[in-house]
Amino acid sequence: MLDDSQLLTVTDLKQYAYCPRVVYYERCLPHIRPRTYMMDAGKDAHEHEQDRAARRTITRYDTAEGERRFNVPLVSRPLGLRGLLDEVVFTPDGKAIPVDYKLATSAGNNHRIQLAAYALLLEADSLYRVEYGYLYLIPTRKLVKVMITPKLRDVTQTMLHQAQTMIALEQMPPPVDRVGQCAACEFRRFCNDV
Numbered sequence: 565m566l567d568d569s570q571l572l573t574v575t576d577l578k579q580y581a582y583c584p585r586v587v588y589y590e591r592c593l594p595h596i597r598p599r600t601y602m603m604d605a606g607k608d609a610h611e612h613e614q615d616r617a618a619r620r621t622i623t624r625y626d627t628a629e630g631e632r633r634f635n636v637p638l639v640s641r642p643l644g645l646r647g648l649l650d651e652v653v654f655t656p657d658g659k660a661i662p663v664d665y666k667l668a669t670s671a672g673n674n675h676r677i678q679l680a681a682y683a684l685l686l687e688a689d690s691l692y693r694v695e696y697g698y699l700y701l702i703p704t705r706k707l708v709k710v711m712i713t714p715k716l717r718d719v720t721q722t723m724l725h726q727a728q729t730m731i732a733l734e735q736m737p738p739p740v741d742r743v744g745q746c747a748a749c750e751f752r753r754f755c756n757d758v
């Protein structure tokens with residue numbers, strides 16, 4: 565049986581949405597990953613942001629009341645997934661509202677999938693239901709509301725199964741066809757076919 569460290573992480577899933585090959589490198593060839601400036605900067609920004617978030621009024625999250633928790637660990641063995649959620653609001657009427665802080669100026673599709681993955685984990689782990697969540701863009705201090713629709717759930721679950729299968733079979737996926745993305749990728753030197 566897999567231990568928790570072997571479960572796919574929500575961050576893996578976000579990376580998979582960006583480029584499946586990044587997850588292949590990290591999971592199947594984990595020794596090659598360099599530690600980047602952005603990783604350290606992201607960690608510092610998240611820690612700083614939690615102090616600021618604690619002062620935000622809860623009505624910013626479209627709810628009149630609720631209990632806020634920060635740095636919430638989530639794990640589901642049936643999903644084969646784990647993650648650490650920046651913030652979650654539990655409302656008295658049984659809803660959970662995940663909030664994910666991003667060191668980005670706009671919300672990408674991979675960020676939406678990451679938020680949906682947190683929603684799946686929250687529902688798997690409790691009796692709470694998730695209808696929507698937020699991406700908090702740190703550089704602009706903007707909250708972006710994301711509806712956790714059936715379609716977004718389906719896309720996220722499909723991607724989760726694909727990523728788990730890729731890792732289990734250790735199959736290197738094809739490169740992405742977005743040239744600009746590869747130019748900025750930290751794994752560029754390992755991809756000789758782009």
Ligand code: SF4
Pocket residue numbers: 583584585586738739740745746747749750751752753755758
């Ligand atoms: S260089 Fe391109 S194909 Fe290779 S891992 Fe990075 S984004 Fe993916």
